[in-house]
Every structure is written in structure tokens, then in C-alpha cells.
């Protein structure tokens with residue numbers, strides 16, 4: 001067998017990374033590559049352990065935007081986190097979602113039925129993982145949710161026992177499993193809710209759990225033709241990352257912004273056109289509001305621009321995003337396929353009713369934004385792995401290399 005090691009066709013960023021390693025560890029390029037391969041052999045070519053457990057580990061695919069990490073998907077919905085993290089090399093080890101229609105979609109799209117109620121989970125059932133992903137329920141924090149709950153005389157925020165406390169459920173899991181990275185998402189209003197106190201409580205708890213915390217409100221409009229602002233929270237375990245990682249959220253992509261027209265179906269089913277009755281009602285309702293100096297009641301979109309935020313209530317009348325169909329014709333709502341594209345999901349078979357599909361997309365996270373943030377997390381994982389002495393601790397003995 002030819003013992004010669006040739007490193008060919010390696011992407012420039014990987015070459016750069018190898019160069020950095022050889023300088024940092026005073027090794028030859030060959031020694032760096034062989035030490036990584038040694039680790040791969042040690043780990044038996046399969047990623048069985050979390051990357052940051054202090055155990056032998058494998059960097060099987062040294063590509064800057066992909067790494068074989070493990071994650072769990074909590075409050076999984078239809079897997080907005082999962083579809084993005086799998087593209088980055090992540091392997092989902094566990095999911096949890098109690099809604100039976102979302103479970104149906106999740107099973108059809110990813111092959112797993114998520115576990116039910118998060119409050120019923122036994123911690124011992126949750127496997128170890130590198131990244132905990134969770135878009136924890138936002139109803140008690142969102143503006144619509146808060147005003148609706150207030151008008152019904154219901155508690156909101158952490159006072160809402162059934163939903164608000166789910167953050168603390170999450171905290172219990174984090175405390176027990178200590179994932180190296182937390183990747184959370186919520187509505188923008190989370191930060192201002194209850195004069196900032198809700199966010200303060202969340203931060204204090206994450207801080208108490210000993211995590212570095214980074215957060216940013218990101219508008220998905222850079223990735224999909226929809227105005228959708230969400231707060232993304234990325235945390236790193238201070239035990240695994242004693243030095244504060246140089247994490248940065250992604251920049252909004254430059255170039256031409258996505259436009260609604262690019263995601264519209266050419267010949268949608270006529271059933272998505274509003275009935276004259278509903279269209280007349282919406283116009284009268286909007287007129288009434290305009291007369292009182294309030295905003296419009298419906299959102300007729302410009303197909304050359306972007307839409308408003310798709311909400312979980314879109315199934316009701318579709319009034320927040322209406323597609324004009326020319327003079328004299330009532331506008332139509334988006335089709336579920338268009339919602340798939342508007343949210344930036346890959347197009348997969350929809351296995352639930354239109355009502356459920358609208359609700360599921362309206363609740364979901366935009367996978368393209370998750371992917372962009374995920375790439376930034378992976379940079380930190382590489383940064384950490386390259387720093388970890390253990391990766392190179394047992395550098396291979398100098399080998400004879402044939403010329």
C-alpha cells in the first residue's frame with residue numbers, strides 16, 4: 001500500500017486552518033492531518049460522543065461550514081431548527097413536540113415522532129448532545145399573545161403557568177445535560193415584555209447556569225421575502241468555553257433581496273381566492289379603522305416587495321398577507337406551498353390540512369436564518385476544537401514519509 005500522504009483538492013479555507021494548526025502546534029502539515037486521522041480511527045469513524053465531552057472525539061469532516069455535531073430539537077414544531085442544523089452536519093438525537101399535527105409533519109419530513117409534553121420527560125431519556133435547539137413557546141410573550149391574554153383576563157409571561165414556565169423546564173434540562181451550546185429563538189417582544197423584566201429573568205437564569213450569552217434580533221427579510229423579526233439567543237457553556245468565544249451573529253446577506261414574486265405559484269388553486277363576502281367585510285373593517293385613525297386591517301402585498309410576518313393565525317382569514325389578482329378580482333391568500341417557500345423550508349410533501357399547515361408555518365423558525373446563525377456557531381466550534389490541546393495532545397510519533 002502506498003504510504004505517501006498527499007493532501008490534494010483541499011478547499012482554501014481548510015488549507016488555511018491546517019496551516020494555522022501547524023504554526024500553533026509546531027507540527028508539519030502532515031503531522032496535523034495524521035493526528036486528525038488518528039483521532040478518527042480512535043473514535044471508530046463514527047461520531048458517538050458529544051464533541052465537547054473531554055472524551056476522544058472525531059472531526060471527520062474538516063470543512064469550515066460543516067461539523068459532525070449532535071443536537072436535540074425541543075419545542076420542535078415542524079423542525080425549522082432540525083432542517084437547518086442537519087445541513088450543517090448536525091445529527092438530531094432527540095426531539096420533543098406535543099402537537100399531534102406537528103408531530104405528523106415532523107415524522108413525514110424527518111422520520112422521527114417527537115416525544116410529547118416536555119414537562120413529562122425524564123431527564124434520563126434525553127441523550128447527551130452538543131447543541132440544544134429550542135424555539136420555546138412565544139404566545140405568553142408576543143404582543144398579540146399578551147394583549148389577547150390580557151383582554152381575556154389571563155396571566156401572561158412567567159405568570160402564565162402553562163406556557164411561561166416552559167422556559168424554566170428548559171433551564172432544568174440545560175442544568176442536567178449541560179450542552180456546550182444553546183441555540184434559542186423567540187419573538188422580538190421577548191426582550192421588551194413586562195418592561196424588560198421577562199428578558200432579565202431569562203438572562204439571569206442562563207447566567208446562573210454559567211453560560212456566555214449572545215442575543216440579536218434578526219429580520220429574516222434578508223433570506224426570505226418576509227418581514228419576520230425574531231430574537232436569536234446563542235449561549236456557550238463556560239465550562240467547555242472558559243474563554244469568551246468571539247461569536248458574531250451573521251450579517252444580512254448582501255445583493256438582491258428576495259422578492260415575493262419569486263415564490264408565488266403561477267396558477268394557484270382558485271380555492272385560495274377570498275370570497276366576495278369576506279373581501280367586502282375586510283375592506284369595510286379596514287375603512288372603519290382608517291376613519292378612526294388606526295392602521296389598515298389587512299395587508300395587500302406588493303409582489304415585487306416582501307410580505308408582513310406570517311402568523312399562526314393566518315388560517316383564519318389570511319388577511320395579513322393577501323396577494324392582489326388584478327382589478328375587479330378579490331385577492332387570494334398564500335397557498336401552503338408558498339408558505340413553505342416564504343418560510344424558507346425545503347419543499348416537502350404537506351401531510352396535514354391547509355389549516356394545520358398555515359398554523360405550523362406561522363409558528364416556525366426560518367431555517368435559512370438558523371443556518372446562517374448555525375454557521376457562525378460552527379466557526380466557534382472549530383475555533384474551540386483547534387484550541388483544544390487534547391486534539392493534538394497525542395500527536396503521532398514522527399513517521400517516515402516516503403518521498
Ligand SMILES: C[S@@+](CC[C@H](N)C(=O)[O-])C[C@H]1O[C@@H](n2cnc3c(N)ncnc32)[C@H](O)[C@@H]1O
Nearest residue numbers: 075076077078080097098099117118135364365
Ligand atoms: C414557537 S413554536 C416552535 C416552532 C419550531 N421552532 C419550528 O420551527 O417549527 C413552539 C412549539 O412548542 C410546542 N409546545 C408548546 N408547549 C409544549 C409542551 N409542553 N411540550 C412540548 N411541546 C410544546 C408547540 O406545539 C409549538 O409547536
